[in-house]
Amino acid sequence: MTTATSHAYQDLVDRVRDGALGPDPAGLRVTVAFTTRQAVRHDGRGTGYRNEVLSLRLAEAVGSCAVEPGELPDGALDDCVGADVARLLRHPLPAVRVAALDAYLMHVTPHTPEHGARPVPLPAGSSVEKSRARARAVVELLDLPAGATVLVVGVVNSLLEALRSRGLRYLPSDLKGGTTEWGEPVLTDALAAADRCHALLVSGMTLGNGTFEPLRRHALTHGKQLVAFAQTGSAVLPRLLGHGLTAVCAEPYPFFWLDGGPGTVHRYGCPGGGR
Numbered sequence: 114m115t116t117a118t119s120h121a122y123q124d125l126v127d128r129v130r131d132g133a134l135g136p137d138p139a140g141l142r143v144t145v146a147f148t149t150r151q152a153v154r155h156d157g158r159g160t161g162y163r164n165e166v167l168s169l170r171l172a173e174a175v176g177s178c179a180v181e182p183g184e185l186p187d188g189a190l191d192d193c194v195g196a197d198v199a200r201l202l203r204h205p206l207p208a209v210r211v212a213a214l215d216a217y218l219m220h221v222t223p224h225t226p227e228h229g230a231r232p233v234p235l236p237a238g239s240s241v242e243k244s245r246a247r248a249r250a251v252v253e254l255l256d257l258p259a260g261a262t263v264l265v266v267g268v269v270n271s272l273l274e275a276l277r278s279r280g281l282r283y284l285p286s287d288l289k290g291g292t293t294e295w296g297e298p299v300l301t302d303a304l305a306a307a308d309r310c311h312a313l314l315v316s317g318m319t320l321g322n323g324t325f326e327p328l329r330r331h332a333l334t335h336g337k338q339l340v341a342f343a344q345t346g347s348a349v350l351p352r353l354l355g356h357g358l359t360a361v362c363a364e365p366y367p368f369f370w371l372d373g374g375p376g377t378v379h380r381y382g383c384p385g386g387g388r
Contacts, residue, residue, distance in 0.1 A: 121356035122326055125349070126214060130202055135221035138198035143216065145170035146193035148185065151370060153240060166344070167208050168366050169193055169201070169216045174223065175366040176216025178208040178321045179345045181289075211321045211346055218348035224363055229351060230379040233362075235369055241271070243369040247362070247378060248275040251342045254360040256384035257281060257312055266303045266328065267316025270294040272342070276314075284310055288322065307331045317343030317350055333357030340382075344368050351381040360384065 128134055151164040167185055168177040189206060193213075201213035224230040233250045235243055248271035255263065259280030265272060268287045273294070276283050285293050286303035293299060300306050304327050307313065313332055319325035332339035338359045341350045347363035354361065360382030369376050 120326060121329060121353050122320070125352055126202060126210075129214060129217055130199060135217070138202060138217055139200075141171060141198045141217065141220070143169045143171055143193050143196055143198065143201065143213070146190040148190070149366075149371070150182065153370060164370070166366075166368075167212050169212045171198065171216040171220050174216050174219035174348075176212045176214065176219050176348065177345060177366050178211040178215065179318045180208045180321065207323065208321050211349070215346050215348050218352060219365060222348060222352070224348070224365060224379040229354075229381050230363070231381070232377050232379055235376040235378060237373055237375045239373065240370055243373070243376070244269070244271040245274065247342075247364065247369055248272045250378050250380065251314070251340070251362040252276055252279060254340045254362060254380060254382065254384055255279075255281070255312055255314065255338060257338070261311040262309065264303060264307055264310035264313045266313065266324070267318050267342075268293060268299055269316075269342075272314065288324075304328060304331065310337075312338040312340070315339060315341050317341055317345035317347065320346040320349060329353070329357040332359075347379075354382050358382070
């Protein structure tokens with residue numbers, strides 16, 4: 114499964130459905146479904162943003178998928194509660210499918226050293242301090258010389274700051290468009306810009322909106338580093354390492370923006386593409 118025509122994400126889904134990675138998903142039920150909605154404007158920043166995340170509880174594990182605010186139908190939570198994972202992996206809403214897969218994989222392959230995770234502590238602090246600490250943990254996974262250009266899919270201003278501090282150029286991309294904190298235009302077609310970049314830095318939200326696979330295939334075909342920062346699908350993306358994905362900074366629920374205390378992110382893979 115190393116050719117440009119492979120479909121690593123769907124292959125992973127199929128293996129879970131077949132019970133190849135753990136218990137039969139038809140025998141595991143989601144007990145809690147909830148959404149987390151947030152609006153933020155960090156101190157010293159001129160712009161803010163909103164988040165909405167669907168999360169599903171399976172035993173001790175929580176799986177999550179971010180959605181555009183207001184996109185999730187009211188009945189989605191009712192669909193999920195009490196449903197078995199196998200059924201949710203066939204749900205018509207992509208966010209439900211991703212959150213269910215994430216919960217299953219968090220249950221069977223949690224973020225522990227035994228499964229390849231390397232914990233990175235985030236210090237307590239304000240929202241912007243924790244955002245910058247996470248950004249440093251993410252950007253350190255890129256092995257690039259100063260002056261190289263990174264395609265950033267899912268604009269996070271702290272990540273752009275961290276890239277600047279490394280002397281790296283970037284092209285910001287997000288389906289919402291708009292501008293960055295510094296007035297730079299945000300591209301809406303990431304794949305169209307990929308040829309202009311040396312590496313890709315991609316949000317896990319691409320799993321939920323269907324844009325991850327084309328970006329993965331581009332990186333695989335052209336031998337580029339592809340690093341993911343993942344609140345969405347934090348347990349999913351590490352399972353795709355070696356199939357066009359270089360490294361992952363995984364951040365399971367609860368996310369850094371929910372608490373001012375210390376936290377942890379989990380890094381997988383190595384700079385430059387080693388395991």
